[in-house]
Amino acid sequence: DGGITQSPKYLFRKEGQNVTLSCEQNLNHDAMYWYRQDPGQGLRLIYYSQIVNDFQKGDIAEGYSVSREKKESFPLTVTSAQKNPTAFYLCASSRQKPGQGIDGYTFGSGTRLTVV
Amino acid sequence: QQPVQSPQAVILREGEDAVINCSSSKALYSVHWYRQKHGEAPVFLMILLKGGEQKGHEKISASFNEKKQQSSLYLTASQLSYSGTYFCVSAMGNQFYFGTGTSLTVIP
Numbered sequence: 001d002g003g004i005t006q007s008p009k010y011l012f013r014k015e016g017q018n019v020t021l022s023c024e025q026n027l028n029h030d031a032m033y034w035y036r037q038d039p040g041q042g043l044r045l046i047y048y049s050q051i052v053n054d055f056q057k058g059d060i061a062e063g064y065s066v067s068r069e070k071k072e073s074f075p076l077t078v079t080s081a082q083k084n085p086t087a088f089y090l091c092a093s094s095r096q097k098p099g100q101g102i103d104g105y106t107f108g109s110g111t112r113l114t115v116v
Numbered sequence: 117q118q119p120v121q122s123p124q125a126v127i128l129r130e131g132e133d134a135v136i137n138c139s140s141s142k143a144l145y146s147v148h149w150y151r152q153k154h155g156e157a158p159v160f161l162m163i164l165l166k167g168g169e170q171k172g173h174e175k176i177s178a179s180f181n182e183k184k185q186q187s188s189l190y191l192t193a194s195q196l197s198y199s200g201t202y203f204c205v206s207a208m209g210n211q212f213y214f215g216t217g218t219s220l221t222v223i224p
Contacts, residue, residue: 033212042118042203043158043214058211090157104148105205105212107157 002027006091006108012116013078013085021076021111023091030095032074033105036060037088046089049074078113086115117142119206119215127221128194136189136218138204147180147187148205148212151198158203162189194222 004025013019025032031050035043045058049068063082068074074093078085089112092105119140128134138147146165150158164180164187177190191198199222204215 035214042217045211045213048211088155104150104160104163105158106160110157 004091004093004106004108006089006111008111009109011111011113013113015115016080018077018079019113021078021089021091021113023074023076023108024072025074025093025106025108026072027093027095027106028071029093029106030071031093032068033092033094034058034064034066034074034076035090035092037090043090046076085113088112117213119204119213121202121204121215121218123218124216125219125221127223128198130196130222130224131193134191134194134220136191136202136204136220138187138189138206138215140185140206140213142185142206144180144182144185144187144206146207147178148207149176149178149187149189150203150205151200152203153200161202191220194220196222196224198222 007022033048034046036046037043044060046060046064047055047058047066049055052068052071055066055068063079065077088110090110091108094105095103119138122137126134148163149161152158162178164178166182180187202218205212
């Protein structure tokens, strides 16, 4: 079955470390997204990519980096510059660009990152 | 640019109906609706497009008023499984924007 796989499910990071969250999809979707969710709040866009080797910053990109070397993969690195990284991170994909079609997002199951 | 949802929270008894509203300050091309259960990823419910095309869930309906830049989600004869946080998502330009969220709790 097609879907999005995020790993790991839980991740603990020491202060000052960089960590990378994995996101892989086999849906043949062009667009991929990373969101951050804090307790009791909505989702905020970190980065998105609409095509291989291209990506754009979302609303809260500072302290994060991404790459899109393959259509299927969109890893997110949380750098030491991100001062408050503890959150629930969700990866999503969609077949079409926003405003172009009738498909919504498919989400991965999320990665819960905690700074220790 | 974040859509505003109302109410922020609602508690229903099984079988009751609910309406969740979503308002945007900008013109909308499309509106999506998602439900998220605690600790899980959001699940796609429905999409409404400018011009009336709709794709969605068999037991939940929605409306989209382009002129008022509003969408409403209608849940009828609610079930316990409807509990969760509902988000509307608006598509503007090249980005999606998640709404503020509505927590819905259905009790027996």
